[in-house]
Amino acid sequence: MTTALTDHPVRDAGAGDARVLDVEVQHVAVQEVKRALGTVLDPELDEPITDLGFVRSIDVTGAPDGAEVTVHLRLPTSFCSPNFAYLMASDSKDAIAALPGVGRVVVELDDHHDSALINAGLAADAGYRGTFGHEAEDSLDGLRALFRRKAHTAAMERCLTEQLRADPALTEANVGTVRLGDLPAGRTKDALVRRRDALGLPTEPAAVVLVDHDGHPYPAEQVPMALRRARSTRISIDGNAHFCRGLLRTRYEGSGADQADRPEGAEPADDHHLLPFTVKETHP
């Protein structure tokens, strides 16, 4: 049974078959699979793939040796970076395989220029280097780390820019004095604390907000430049996150219903209402 996430109520299959066969069949709820996929992040945008609408379908079939789970993923374009595409697909497979009661897991990436390569690599559990051969050198750990740092930089800038707007006495020159305890509770601060945690940076109230990714504050004269650099990172990430969402909605009609709102960087045109386009042939 394939569950298109938006069009049908979520049901899990397998229980009926078990009665018919009178065999102990293991199965897992589609919602469980979806929850597991919610732990998989787009490394570039630092958001769960379930919030971005990248999960196209979840299919669960009960089986004696553990439920068979098949998941299809979709991305905003055929030319999204294959390294990120691979990370999301292989993380998805790992997250589902870790669920109790799950046997075979099939994760397939649809409509990507490297779909055949990535899907074959996943099916064979070939790993990153086994999948990409000479195009892979070592690992994708450095790539993940780079974008974890960028996510922290953006979260830090959001907090400080909110402070700058809220407190007329605060200037760009002295944002280096703002501490975590000075920030109001809320989504923006929570996000920063989460990202500091991910980098192993201190999260106590006395900790300075504007730090590099090793946790070092900046000398006073470098504070405005550090803030400006962080700002350009935040603009980039917010812009990409919304453009990717928009392209997915354009590419897959109805996929907007699977996307969670992203308040950061949102604009009126992001409200999921598409112009009445003629639908082109996406899947020949």
Added chain:
Amino acid sequence: MYSKDGENYFIVDAHIALWDARPENQRNIHGKQFIDCFYDYHRNLSPETELWTYDEYLYQGGERLMKDLFEDGYVDHAIFQPAYLGEFYKNGFGQTKEAYELAAANPDKLTYNHCFDPRDGERGLDRLHADHETMKFTGVKLYTAEWHGESRGYKLSDPWAYRYFEECRKLGIKNIHVHKGPTIRPLDRDSFDVSDVDHVASDFTDLNFIVEHVGLPRLEDFCWIATQEPNVYGGLAVAMPFIHTRPRYFAQIIGELIYWIGEDRIFFSSDYALWTPRWLVERFVDFQIPEDMTEYAPITTEQKKKILGLNAAKMYNIDVPAELQLPDAGETATGPRQPERADLAGAV
């Protein structure tokens, strides 16, 4: 020329194409995927009134191009930046011969830039010489994510790329337009990484490097590099249409660019035929930074005039009526800096 409220704007569209993505020219599924990706960009970012049908989008031809740019689009001069994509299209994607001939027939309106691929090695160098002999171009467009046999991308800092840049120097090819990513090798790194531009711009200070779509989706990396290298410029291909659907994002892009690299190094382009210039020119002239974005100064009419045409005209020695010319602005507060100061802010 575009005129509004008593102001005249000289328009240079610094990145246009004459492409052929029709099914008979597609070599494989990737040819279809590539043009579909472009068409989704077009559908996603265009105003409803400016939408083309899929069939129109596959191929335009020279006559339509001339009308869209010069009759309807206010453009005074436009520059071809062909992407070859020989692994996806039988006769290439950007139609170099057709574009060159159109430019040769309309030299006052069109400039033809060529393309090369450093992975073609010695034979490619011979070809570059021969092509330059007949076409006399002063600029090239490089697409670093181009597929080439077993290779799916290259870096500007590769040894063979340096050989080609040395030839560019000798031949008087001064303007290197770079379209970044997604480059596939090595997959370990960010495929939109622009750090190779940093190296090559430092080593070839007599060449100009124009990074198309201002490094998007890595605006921050581009700004940081460009502010350190006075010979790095930003092209607004693909960034321009955000002015319609995401005007606040667009304002921030422009605000950041003016802050980091200054008003003299930003080039307007429609990226025709991804979009058409008319509505982009009209919107940009009407555009202003939102008042609540106090981190940016309002954009001035002079800045708009430079971005819309004067900057590219200067680089390409395109004649601009004397009364429309403007002096350069002072250096930005951020630079260009010397490399030893480049790491003073460690944010990534």
